[in-house]
Every structure is written in C-alpha cells, then in structure tokens.
Amino acid sequence: MSLAxxxxxxNPHVTAIAVEVSEYPDLARKYRxxxxxxxxxxxxxxxxxxxxxxxxxxxxxxxxxQPSPGA
Amino acid sequence: xxxLSDAELAQVRELLAGMTAPVVLRYYTQTLECDTCADTRRxxxxxxxxxxxxxxxxxxLVLEREAAAAAGVDRAPTIIVLGAGADGALRDDGVRFVGxxxxxxxxxxxxxxxxxxxxxxxxxxxxxxxxxxxxxxMTLQVFTTPT
Numbered sequence: 422m423s424l425a426x427x428x429x430x431x432n433p434h435v436t437a438i439a440v441e442v443s444e445y446p447d448l449a450r451k452y453r454x455x456x457x458x459x460x461x462x463x464x465x466x467x468x469x470x471x472x473x474x475x476x477x478x479x480x481x482x483x484x485x486x487q488p489s490p491g492a
Numbered sequence: 493x494x495x496l497s498d499a500e501l502a503q504v505r506e507l508l509a510g511m512t513a514p515v516v517l518r519y520y521t522q523t524l525e526c527d528t529c530a531d532t533r534r535x536x537x538x539x540x541x542x543x544x545x546x547x548x549x550x551x552x553l554v555l556e557r558e559a560a561a562a563a564g565v566d567r568a569p570t571i572i573v574l575g576a577g578a579d580g581a582l583r584d585d586g587v588r589f590v591g592x593x594x595x596x597x598x599x600x601x602x603x604x605x606x607x608x609x610x611x612x613x614x615x616x617x618x619x620x621x622x623x624x625x626x627x628x629x630m631t632l633q634v635f636t637t638p639t
Contacts (some may be wrong), residue, residue: 425632426604429586431613432623435630436564439600441591442530443633445567454635461633478619482626 461483508543515546522553522568525536528592529598532569564584595638
C-alpha cells in the first residue's frame with residue numbers, strides 16, 4: 422500500500438498525488454524522472470525507489486525541514 | 493473488451509467487501525485532448541459496480557476550471573478519493589491519482605479506496621512521531637508507470 426497515501430491519511434497537511442508519468446512526459450521532464458517509483462516532496466526533494474517505511478517517512482520529513490544552505 | 497476477467501472481478505469484489513465506510517471517487521475529465529479519460533471512466537464504473545459503497549462523481553475540468561483549481565486539479569483524468577461520513581459529509585484525506593489507473597495504478601487505487609474507507613493509516617509509532625512535525629502543507633508526488 423502506498424506510503425504516501427498512508428502519510429496523507431495520517432496527517433491532514435499531507436497530500437499524496439500518484440502520477441502516471443508515461444501519460445505526462447512534460448512532468449517527467451520537469452521533475453527529471455529517472456526511474457519509478459520516484460517521489461518529489463514539495464517540488465524540491467527527490468526520493469528514488471521504494472524504501473522501507475521508516476526510511477521513507479524520515480527522508481520526506483527531515484529533508485524537507487532542513488534549512489537551505491546559506492539560509 | 494472487458495477490463496477484467498470474471499476471476500479478477502471476483503477478486504476486486506472480495507477486496508472491496510472489506511470497506512468499512514463509503515467512498516466517493518471525484519473524477520475530473522475533459523471531452524477533448526484526453527486519450528485516457530474514456531478508459532478511466534470505464535474503470536471507475538467497474539469499481540462502482542463492484543461495491544455499493546463506491547460512488548463516482550464526475551466533473552468537467554474545462555467547464556469547472558475554478559473549482560478544479562481550488563482543489564489543486566489541473567489535468568485530466570484526475571481522481572480524488574474522498575471518504576464519506578454517515579451524514580453524507582465528504583472528507584478529503586489528500587489522496588489523488590493523476591492519469592488513468594491502469595496496471596499497477598489500478599491496484600494502487602484499490603488500496604487507496606480501502607485506506608480512505610477505513611480512515612486509518614497503518615504506520616509505525618516512529619513514523620507517526622516524525623509526521624507530527626509536519627504542520628504546514630506538504631505535497632508528495634509519486635511518479636509511477638502502469639508496469
């Protein structure tokens with residue numbers, strides 16, 4: 422079952438969008454999709470591949486909340 | 493041609509029998525320049541036929557662009573999986589599918605229907621603690637292919 426969907430159901434701030442990328446080559450180019458599944462968090466952070474739950478959630482949340490260099 | 497064999501359809505019915513509350517599939521379509529909208533509608537009709545707890549609500553992306561934009565929808569086909577309470581009120585858990593739910597995505601849609609129907613995510617305590625730190629909008633776009 423999709424981890425992103427589970428995160429969305431668990432937290433009202435989270436939206437999970439499953440994108441069938443072969444239908445939308447413009448999105449594949451925009452986000453430089455190199456393999457699937459690939460998850461893009463807030464248009465910024467990429468998570469490539471299917472990861473164990475704890476690793477996926479940690480990457481999605483912690484990478485997103487890290488301040489950008491020089492900020 | 494049927495989308496599913498009789499055996500596959502029986503499996504889908506069996507899975508959906510595990511739903512605990514109704515689900516509305518809000519479907520955004522458009523008449524022109526949408527190669528997969530017709531297939532998507534057939535899939536949604538199949539699901540609605542497989543469970544009396546599933547309702548399909550169709551919207552036209554072009555004619556209802558403002559409402560679609562307010563829901564963050566800018567492409568067809570898009571499906572928003574909504575939970576429906578006993579009072580008929582709809583609950584948006586933030587679960588969406590962009591593109592036709594074929595192949596792997598069909599299974600993912602079935603999973604999402606069950607998840608939203610139950611309204612409860614099976615996550616570890618560690619994951620829940622991490623997620624509790626998310627207090628502003630967060631969007632996860634998961635790119636997949638049908639195979």
